[in-house]
Amino acid sequence: MFAGAQVSLYPMADGFVGVILESLSALDPYRDQLRIETDDISTLIVGPPEVLFPALRDLYCAASASGHHLVLRTTLSRGCPGEPDDPICDTSCLANPSEPLAQRQANALETLRLAPDMGQVADAQFSLYVMGNGDHMAEIMGCIDFLKQSGTFYKSKHFCTRLTGDAGAVFATLQQAFCQFGPANGHVTIDLTVSANSPSKR
Structure with missing residues (x-):
């Protein structure tokens, strides 16, 4: 299987370069379990979902700790038929x-009990796409039912x-949406936007 994310940070601050570069250091503890490649548009993070989502969570929390309004934009994918299998993505x-x-x-709801408290609010919106054979709408509606019970x-x-x-609970919820719905060997993607410190909420 191949699993990963293309993620971009958009801080609304004069010192946005510093916010981005300092936030990327939050990925350092995960570098031996993930493949991480940064260019001028985004950072590619490849690896198993149980490592990928905590890494995204920590990246978001590091960036949002700046106090600036920022947006994290991510496209996540697993099982893409156009990507070769990668042993780093092996997962159970x-x-x-x-x-x-x-x-x-x-199972997804039970797993949420283990989510850590990060002390940082995350406001997110996302769409789940289940591709391939089977009743994809049943999987999507099942995910929505789970979300409504997630807290x-x-x-x-x-x-x-x-x-x-x-943020601990939100990213744990996203991980369960990614892993529990759609065929294990099928192509599943998530389009995700997470906002921090928005002035419109003040």
């Missing part, structure tokens, strides 16, 4: 495809779902 956290949807929802659900919007809460 994807849902068993033979498990009923209700059991996968229950991070804020509201439904056109084309996406809003989440809010502590």
Whole structure:
């Protein structure tokens, strides 16, 4: 399997370069478990979801600690048929495809109990795309039902779902959406925007 994210940070600050570069240091503890490549547009992070999502969470928290309004934009993908399998992405956290949807929802909710408290609010909106054979809408609706019970659900919007809460809980919710819904060997993507310190909330 191949799994990863293309992530970009957009700080609304005069010193945005410093915010971005300092925030990227939050990925240092994960570099032996992930492949990380940064260019002038985004940072590619390749690796298993159970490492990928905590790394994204820590990157977001490091950036938001600046106090500046910022946005983290990420496209996440697993199982893309156009990408070669990569041993660094080996994982056992994807849902068993033979498990009923209700059991996968229950597993996801139980896992959220372990989410750490990061002390930083995350306001997010995301869309889940399940591609390939099978009833993709059943998987998406099952994910939405899970989100509504997650404790991070804020509201439904056109084309996406809003989440809010502590960054630990929000990124844990996103990880479960990514791993528990859609076939384990299928192509699943998430389009994600996370905002911090927005002046419109003051």
